[in-house]
Amino acid sequence: MWNFPLFPDQASTNAARVDALFLFELGVILFFTLAVCLAIFVLVVRFRRGRIVDRSGPPLEARWLEVTWIVIPLILSMIMFAWSADVYFRLYQAPPDAAEISVVGKQWMWYLQHPEGRSEINQLHVPVGRPIKLKMTSQDVIHSFYVPAFRIKQDVLPGRYTTLWFEPSKVGTYHLFCTEYCGTSHSEMIGTVTVMEPAEYDGWLAAGGAGPSQADEGERLFVQHHCAGCHRGSQVVNAPRLEGVYGKPVPIQDGKEVRFVTADDRYIRDSILMPRQEVVAGYQPVMPSFQGQISEPDLLKIIAYIKSLAAKETGTVR
Ligand code: HEC
Ligand SMILES: [Cu+2]
Known part of the structure; x- marks a missing residue:
């Protein structure tokens, strides 16, 4: 069969929430776009020049119509507001027990260090099912840390710390991109995030040698x-x-x-x-x-x- 995924893997606990909100908004947009196009089409055909239809006495007031076009968009936008606020807080408030990994972006690579001391370049290994918080900064220009499979993205700024958190929910290897144009080799500033079983991850950490934390x-x-x-x-x-x-x-x-x-x-x-x-x-x-x-x-x-x-x-x- 064809393999043409419209969405990247859903590999974090929040990924499905982001997608559901996105699909809802897409549905609302599609519905109104189609409704408006259909209305235009019907009216253009019906009232085209030369066609004999009753054009007398256009209604000047229609309260039910005004109430409808105020109340329905109001309800829809309030649903979107509450729903996206909920997703936003889930995405931006790391649980207090999250393990903290340091990230430094520089032209053109990612340097990451685990609290246990092991460091990596353009690769990040994490255990499945444990919340991870990234503390990020840049050594030169603005970069942006983006892992589509986790549905997370955050600018990485020189002179400042920004954070990002996720809880990987699926073992596998996922793309990591810099998504802020940062110079000549920006397109090469890519990497991978490897989500492992906790035991496997502990083995991976240990394989780094018993260096200092x-x-x-x-x-x-x-x-x-x-x-x-x-x-x-x-x-x-x-x-x-x-x-x-x-x-x-x-x-x-x-x-x-x-x-x-x-x-x-x-x-x-x-x-x-x-x-x-x-x-x-x-x-x-x-x-x-x-x-x-x-x-x-x-x-x-x-x-x-x-x-x-x-x-x-x-x-x-x-
Ligand atoms: C010459 C002595 C001296 C050296 C060397 C020095 N500091 Fe300080 N540091 C101070 C003094 C005095 C203060 C309090 C006055 C101030 O805030 O500047 C201070 C304040 C601080 C504070 C704020 C502390 C607080 O209680 O809020 C931090 C953090 C700090 N230093 C870290 C460092 C680090 C890290 C280094 C080495 C890279 C360092 N300092 C080197 C003398 C020094
Ligand atoms: Cu970059």
């Missing part, structure tokens, strides 16, 4: 860039300790005012690259900027390390 690599960088010299209880510089800071509100000196900012990925990234922008209340702005000295993948590792410190918030002195 992403957070452990971050700790090594933290020492290498002399962050530790100031941030682990220096005698010379008064710098805040970073244990437990991740995810918490931090007091920022803003002129004479103090405002609170949540220590999320964005905040930590900016603290490293633009330390003068948000200075922690009670501290001197002595931290040097690391702009241009730490690559995007390394920044993600350092953030993973600082985040891991939040987990073991025991106040242990290192």
